[in-house]
Amino acid sequence: QRTYKPLLKPGQHKVIGFARRVQGLMVAPGNPLDLRVMADVAQRRAQFVNRPLGTGTRVLLDELLAEERLAPRSIDGYERFEPSHAAVAHAIRSGQADAGLGLESAARSAGLDFVPLVQERYHLVCLKTALDQPATQALLAVLRSAAWHHQLGPHAG
Numbered sequence: 814q815r816t817y818k819p820l821l822k823p824g825q826h827k828v829i830g831f832a833r834r835v836q837g838l839m840v841a842p843g844n845p846l847d848l849r850v851m852a853d854v855a856q857r858r859a860q861f862v863n864r865p866l867g868t869g870t871r872v873l874l875d876e877l878l879a880e881e882r883l884a885p886r887s888i889d890g891y892e893r894f895e896p897s898h899a900a901v902a903h904a905i906r907s908g909q910a911d912a913g914l915g916l917e918s919a920a921r922s923a924g925l926d927f928v929p930l931v932q933e934r935y936h937l938v939c940l941k942t943a944l945d946q947p948a949t950q951a952l953l954a955v956l957r958s959a960a961w962h963h964q965l966g967p968h969a970g
Contacts, residue, residue, distance in 0.1 A: 828937075834932070835916070835929050839920040854912055898919035905923070
């Protein structure tokens with residue numbers, strides 16, 4: 814939210830929360846390197862696999878590194894990236910990496926352990942003047958529906 818808040822104009826925009834997801838460290842079963850935070854990844858020289866520049870996960874990683882006062886170069890593998898959460902999980906599962914930042918659902922699907930770091934909230938932003946338009950009302954109806962929340966999974970809604 815802090816990344817985008819400066820772009821919003823109070824009184825002009827409406828912010829509507831519609832989903833949550835958990836991101837954290839995907840690690841091998843049993844978390845053999847006992848990784849709990851990004852500083853552990855740096856200190857233990859764990860092989861990391863990143864997401865591409867421009868993805869939300871990459872933005873999150875850079876924010877976590879800044880919060881922990883870590884330089885990207887302190888993370889072995891910072892420059893190595895995979896195109897999806899599933900691909901990051903596969904790299905860890907196959908032993909090509911020790912850890913990566915990603916979704917809990919991707920870690921669980923690959924049989925990996927997961928160390929939660931952040932619960933993200935997703936928001937729809939629109940002009941207040943668009944709230945009464947049929948298309949906006951239809952979108953809001955979908956985002957509030959039980960079917961949508963079921964699709965997101967148990968930890969996302």
